[in-house]
């Protein structure tokens with residue numbers, strides 16, 4: 001069966017998250033969107049772990065569901081840990097996803113971490129030991145753990161980040177690198193950018209929403225065709241089996257907060273080529289620019305933009321349906337008008353992913369207004385205009401609405417700008 005899975009969200013116990021980030025709401029929104037497996041988020045947090053134990057029961061090996069039976073979505077135990085430490089004379093700040101198959105393992109992991117620092121103040125706790133030590137702790141708890149460096153290209157808090165990362169997996173994990181089977185590409189990069197780095201050919205690229213509110217879950221996700229168990233999913237990821245791991249669902253990377261270089265407060269946004277011409281300095285405040293994902297990929301890449309390795313798992317770009325409606329109607333996604341139309345389309349057409357990924361143009365016209373149907377098809381064909389995000393500012397995607405500053409994505413601006 002086709003399984004859509006999102007392995008990275010945060011609960012209400014993390015900072016700056018919606019109070020609705022609890023498993024009943026997560027499962028309800030997963031059902032609406034057509035997500036079959038949704039991350040619990042934050043499972044090491046003692047308060048949240050208590051909730052998980054009360055509300056969930058095991059459904060299939062390593063996967064849980066609500067005891068109340070009101071929802072179908074499966075919950076997978078997943079959390080994100082922040083490690084800030086000195087290594088080889090540099091401060092490193094790394095975020096890592098940790099997945100485990102059972103609540104018993106989650107409890108063990110939580111206990112070990114609570115001896116090393118404060119696990120209750122934030123759902124995404126910070127520790128002073130290394131990312132490599134975190135890997136050892138997770139695998140000491142269970143050999144079935146999955147340890148996955150998170151949003152690997154973002155400038156802060158990532159393994160390849162320009163501010164406090166490394167230049168390779170080996171530099172970070174040494175001989176334990178062999179346990180790193182997958183990395184999360186993050187919202188500001190997509191697999192095609194990572195395909196340029198030959199050192200990642202044996203690593204599986206996964207994509208998750210990192211959502212802080214229920215409506216944002218699934219904005220990136222992974223699509224499998226395998227048995228519905230933790231262990232089959234883990235195997236599909238680790239063996240990079242193209243028959244079992246079908247494709248990833250991607251944000252347009254330009255929409256991510258750290259695609260381009262720049263300074264948000266100075267209003268400066270550059271393609272890496274422009275930054276290099278200015279010695280990576282801001283012309284307004286003269287301080288170093290925040291170098292985004294595109295820049296960092298360019299530094300570590302050893303292949304041209306259009307290179308596709310044989311082992312690559314395909315990718316599909318999507319825009320969330322509420323944003324598509326918002327663009328077509330020229331109204332904010334959070335407006336009552338957009339949300340009412342979203343609910344109406346779902347009532348007629350099934351899940352959001354069914355609409356975004358599967359329905360034909362004719363089917364779409366039967367369940368929604370022709371203008372929305374056309375917009376869904378344009379997104380599928382990647383006929384959109386973009387203004388890239390930079391230094392913490394989300395990028396903007398336009399389907400109908402145009403802007404002087406936006407560029408037509410179908411011309412593949414990234415490639416053109418680099419292949420001088």
Ligand SMILES: [Zn+2]
Pocket residue numbers: 080095150151157
């Ligand atoms: Zn993170």
Ligand SMILES: [Zn+2]
Pocket residue numbers: 008009010080210
């Ligand atoms: Zn996160």
Ligand SMILES: [Zn+2]
Pocket residue numbers: 263266268282283284285286287
């Ligand atoms: Zn500046």
